Amino acid sequence: MKKKKMSFETRFWAAYEIKDPFEVFEAFFDYDHLDDFKQRLGELMMYSRRHEIYDQKYPGRVFIMYAALRSFVRACYILQLKSGKRIVTEAVAPESVLYQASLSVEEYKNPFLAFINAFAVQTLSDYEFFLCEIAHLSQSPHIEACDTDLMTPYIHLIKMLDAAQLLRERD
Structure with missing residues (x-):
């Protein structure tokens, strides 16, 4: 039986289909900076509990960000499946906590x-x-009840963004 490869669906935001997860990271961070993604993700979280609409002048930006982050998460998923086959450039513990961003010391050494x-926490x-x-x-201009935990995936997504940036810098 053939293995079915997962599509990263990058054509919505990168304008072409990418097959390699590391190339997804490259295109993702070329599309926008890490700080901008983290800031907009935080703003989306804040606006999810407000009566205001995020970025009313250009609401399509939310869709593009959704599509880019979805591709990013899919690339992270594939990489965690293949993590045993990858060798990471060994890093020493960071000199300052600021260098490791949201990552633990172990995650900083091995992103x-x-x-x-x-x-392991979420699928x-x-x-x-x-x-x-x-x-x-x-x-949505209305505050809607959300019965799911939004903080746990948000925290892990921030960590994955930091880890991907580290991998990009090291390799």
């Missing part, structure tokens, strides 16, 4: 651990649902 830990479909939910809630 694949951030992906493994994230998918890929949980992260995709989280992205869809915050995109939906941030575009």
Whole structure:
């Protein structure tokens, strides 16, 4: 039986289909900076609990961010499955806590651990649902009841963003 490869669905935001998860990271961080993604993700979280609509002048930006983050999460998922086959450039413990951002010391030394830990807590479909939910809630003028935990996937997504940036810098 043939193995079915997962599509990263990058054509919505990168304008072409990417097959390699590391290339997804490259295109993702070329599309926008890490700080901008983290800031907008935090803003989406805040607006999901407000009566205001996030980015009313250009609401399509939320869809593009959703699509880019969905591709990013899929790339992280594939990499955590293959993490045993990858060798990471060994890093010493950071001089300052600021260098490791949201990562623990172990995750800073081996960024694949951030992906493994994230998918040990939540499934890929949980992260995709989280992205869809915050995109939906941030575009709604009403505060809607959300019966799912939004903080856990948010925290792990921030860690995955930091880990991906580290992998990009080291390799």
